[in-house]
Amino acid sequence: MSAVDSKNEKKGLFNRFLDFIEKYGNRLPDPVMLFVYIAIIILICSAIFGALGTTAVNPGTGEEIKVVNLLNGDGLIMILTNLVKNFTSFPPLGLVLVVMLGVGLAESTGLISTVMKTTILHAPKKLILPTIVLVAILGNAAADAAMVVLPPIVAMIFIALGRHPIAGLAAAYASVAGGFSANLILSVLDPLVAGFTEIGAQIYDPSYKANPAMNYYFLAVSTLVLVPVAVFVTTKIVEPRLGKYEGETEQLEKVTPTEKKGLLWAAISVLLILGIVLALSLPEKAIFRHPETGGLTVSPLMDSLVPLMMILFLVPSIIYGKVVKTLTNSKELADHLAKAMSGMGMYIVIAFVAAQMIAYFNWSNLGPIVAIKGAETLEALGLKGVPLFIGFIIVAALINFLIASSSAKWAILAPVFVPMFMIMGYSPALTQAAYRIGDSITNPITPMLAYFAIALTFAKKYEPKIGIGTFMTSLLPYSIGFGIMWIILFAIWYLLGIPLGPEGEIFLPQ
Template identity: 55%
Template sequence: MKENAKKKGFMDKFLDIIEKSGNKLPDPVVIFISLCVIILIASFITGSLGVKAKNPADGKVVEAVNLLTPSGIAKMISEAVNNFATFPPLGLVLVVMIGVGIAEKTGYFETVMKYTIEKAPKQIIVPVIIFVGILGNAAGDAAPIVLPPIAAMVFIKLGYHPIAGLVMAYASALGGFSASLVIGMTDALVVSFTEPAAKLVSDAVHVNAAMNYYFLCASTVLLLVVAWFVTVKIVIPRFGHYENRVEETEADVTPLERRAMIWSNIALVAVLLVIAALTIPENGLLRNPKTGSIINDSPLMDGIVPIITILFLVPGLVYGFVAKTMRTSRQFAEMLGEAMSTMGPFIVIVFFASQMLAYFTWSNLGTILAIKGADALQGQNGVVLILGVLILSAGINMLMGSASAKWAILAPILIPMLMLLGYHPAFTQTIYRVGDSITNPITPMMPYLPLLLSFAQKYQKNIGLGTLIAGLMPYSVAFGIFWTLLLVIWYLLGIPVGPGGPIHLK
């Protein structure tokens, strides 16, 4: 017991160091403002010195542009609103949030999660919870918020410690954040940063929201097995049995909720059938009218964001009406308003991120850095590049929890750099998503960690973050090892990471 106490004490101290270091960083908004200033100063220095580089993609010489000139300052002022309004993530995320917000606020997501866990046989209840958690990234914030307390109650019924259920559900939802069998908001969000970054090198390279899909499907299966093993062999034994008795909570799905869920799922299937009917035939409306392609320049891929929105919106609306959680148009508008209100911080970040990317583009610094970086990395083994990007992404994640904020910074550098080395943006984006997800469960910068602590204190009042991190750490370590191995094997085999997402540029 003393040895365990010492270990927990060390973990608490280690977490305190990370937390204090992270707290010293300014808010992401201030970070982007600072980056704008840094880029402007760098453009002045490099432009004055005549820094240039030859683009191996087209043989043209790219020169650094000083933005701190009368014409440059006038351009920054006149184009500020346009930079913000045309920034891809803004429209994409807000549109998807219409559907996700309704599905979440009406209770559809929560009921589906509860029902799935409630009806699963006891022998497979653990992997079912893990599976729901991994797929939960398509439900926005629903999984890390709703699933842990439900898993805790299920674990009590199974005779396990509820905190083991909490950490398992939390690690599954956030550690498997980028893995999924469903194309969701996350896919639309990351590609919206990838696309403008790719255009820094070439307009001819096409990207789409589904270009990581094959790899993410395989990742779902892998992480399910890994998380199941970690839970059964490490986490459940570590926390042991739970002796205290807890009052029964409203964990069961009511008959009304069940009926609403059934009709919602029927509506979802109907929408999928309509999409299939418009896509599968050779002359389908959602195919490219000239080539017949489903992937390249097709209405299906170009309209993937509104399609995703409809896939969430329709079952959400049906659930709200049947379950009577949304009876009037006023309630519908209020739910949309509540969903959109959560996007306030993101919108503010986008304004400054859009200016930063514009300055980066106008100054040619992104292209020059990519060319210089590519020159330095020329001849390096692809595995070394994979590990480097993984470690960079996972490390930054410990100090900055927002996936979109990190990718907004890294995409303009990593995407062009690896493109100049012959790698498709889809592959670079895949590497980043794996690295970003690995440390999600243990980063103190994740806003859900304090919420998880409050859930845990219901069952153990004196529990500290160190205990939670000690339970979450095995998932991050195991995900890091096996997910990286999958990525390296995938690369060595040369398998496309998704439709329209090859490893190498042709």
Template identity: 55%
Template sequence: MSTQTKNSKPSFFDKMLNRIEVAGNRLPDPIVLFAMIALIIVVISWLASIFKWSAVSPVDGETITVHNLLSKDGFIEMLTGMVKNFSDFPPLGAVLVIMLGVGLADESGYFKTMMKRAVVSTPKRIIIPMIILVGIIGNVAGDATQIVLPPLAATILMTFGFHPFVGLLAAYAATLGAFSANILIGMTDVLAAGFTEIGAQTVDPNFVGNAAMNYYFLAVSTIFLMIVATWVTYKFTIPRFGTYDGPQEAHEAITADEKRGLKFANISLIFLVLAILAMVIPESGWLRNPETGSIIQGSHLMNSIVPIVMIFFLVPGIFYGIGAKTIRSTKDFGGHLGRAMSTMGPYIALVFISAQMLAYFNSSNLGQIIAIKGAETLEGIGFKGIPLFVSFIFFVAFVNLLIGSASAKWAMLAPVFVPMFMYLGYHPAFTQMMYRIGDSITNPITPMFPYLVFILSYAQRIDKKVGLGTLIAGLFPYTIFFGVFWIILLIVWYLTGLPLGPGAPIYWNN
């Protein structure tokens, strides 16, 4: 068996990754981290008020001063606003609604069977791009894809004569390195848009984001990154690991019940698509803008995108469960939903703390002042355009090595960088897209994701001598080339001035 194992003497690359892992492990849990940041914001608001820190808004010329949260008014505001900060947190309701559909589709077994069918029924000549495509699109299923697909891909490729590490690494890199790319709208889109909206409303209180505002770019990125990942697999991964002559594991065949479940789910999807088209295509369609007839601007379609996405997961999940006999009664249905929603406990706890932190940051006016001062500094040194975009993406990619949670990072960064880029003339959707690229490309190599440990444990079942360095060395080319080519795609998109999604141009018009 020709795998490359970790050297007894650590290389420079191994030492660097070890330092990153140690530094990241020293960070507190995100809930505690947000609580610490909230406390720091309160103290800084007091200090900044003493020094009378202020900035002049380039939007209306108004002087913005710091609001001292340790004053009597500030203290009362924090205390009385605690519940409202939590209940009015924009992403909370949307994420919980989406999770009703995604969670049921996962619990019923729909996602797992769908991935098995897509991979198992694919010819050898296109098996690798199919695995990668399933990995990218499967991101919409959340953790299910990262856990199910890599071992499944390793087993499938083993039967085609490839080393199992090829499937393991290609699938893992696709699910995480291209994390934001998709042809479907999912929970990550809702989460990102919610935090972006909060940041943008410090400049424009009337700004309303939508989950589809990066959709055009991300849909193109899906095909683009599939090609890049396939090339990396054939260029680097397959030559690195060679052939495999060890014992092979048999992959599970799709059962008759699972086939029936997929049939029921696919029929329900067809009816759903037809129903949506019937409400969109006619000029008087229910989901169009009732005044202008637009399908995009101010339409009921865009305003209802969250419940529509939820329905597109919930209904097939139900019909799959009925066909596959994983839902035999209303108790099964309720149990699946309950278990799906029970996984949201840590997220809800995180939201409560982050909602307070963001409320304090906005109320203190620190975010606006930092954004204005930052924008003025960047304009003063002429740092705009492509160099600025690339620098921001690299910054996010580095932070991602230390903090794995995409929502945790964007909750901290959006209130500063969204308004900053707005003052520089860029639409919040463009800032969000840059963030999502940086947040994705280093996902495969960060030790902060628990999935890497899961992949390592599976790899050690195949080769006990394999270490973390072996996996990260195999995943590193995906990170490099995802980063290079995704940034190139963004630059081309920027230069052509194409919209990133519905109602989401490159530039911000004050």
């Protein structure tokens, strides 16, 4: 589990840096208590800066934002009366538990094992990891659900391949989270981000209209660039540091005729479900389309992705289990579902504490104030060209440690940077592309993204004593690698003057 520690082995500077992170990171408290301590620090900071009257002006609305003291009478009442609501309305809680019902049943009935034996494990070994990374990056089209579904499945694939499951889990999680803006198709995030870009641009040019696809060319190429980076980091950095896995491994035997029959019927059920979804989505007035615009990007279909993903795992698993006799009656089905949920106890505890911490941070207004102050600092530096946008990318990446939500960050930053850069002659599409890099690269390592705690919970299944330091050093190289390569790609794109997408020019027309 731990880093290779042979004293005779010469280590490079980067590996020594990771050793440092691992050593002191593992001294941090258990994640549950760490979130408790961070929550306490937030409460204390809210009291201190609230008493000092710390404020900032939202450049988009002109509204003055004040730090809210959460340790006075009103704050304490807010904390107590919203404690249960913070937990029950915590978005990742329901998402994780719902999806894991389906994934857990697929695992316990043997469906996932059979799928691996008949597909991935028979593919050329050199193509398995690149395929996994590509699927993970493309999986962000399903928004946060991919961060829940893919890591545990890829960990199982790695065990079956005789590789360390934490390496597979880290590769999947980091690829989804760190490559969150990259994709070969447009996702729900594209029009969402473009909407805030348009609002910011209209401060400078009231007639400006943002095309949701204005970064498409750049983000599609980014997808292909990030895949080899993730493969290199996994095989050359993460796996050597983790060493040989000493836990239980699963020896996959040949697929039996009964398993083949079960897999066939499970595949047929998947096709039927997909056919039904398409039938409810493709017709002009289909019920899964937006009732007013008729679109699919923002629609009931996108809002239904989580339950649909659960169904796509649940139904084939039940059919497979019936065929291979791992499910013979309703009681066994209930037992399998209970088993699927039994391993989520630690996650539920972490989710409870994390939900309170994030709520306190949002209520205090500390996040947007720090973001606005950071933007003012960057503006004061007077940079231009590539250095200017590298600075902006770094600011966005750092703010990710304070505000994980992509739309929430951009709602604050777009009214500052989009018109500011338009005054300097840069198009909103260029500013948005830079933002989306910064918004993505630190996703794997920010604790403000609740899925970090989920990934750590999955990791503890294979290494119960894994510390935050060891887990962080398995994710940090992806953030660094993605950041370096994405910035290089951005600089080349900028210097060549290639359009970022439809209506996505680098500079404003003269």
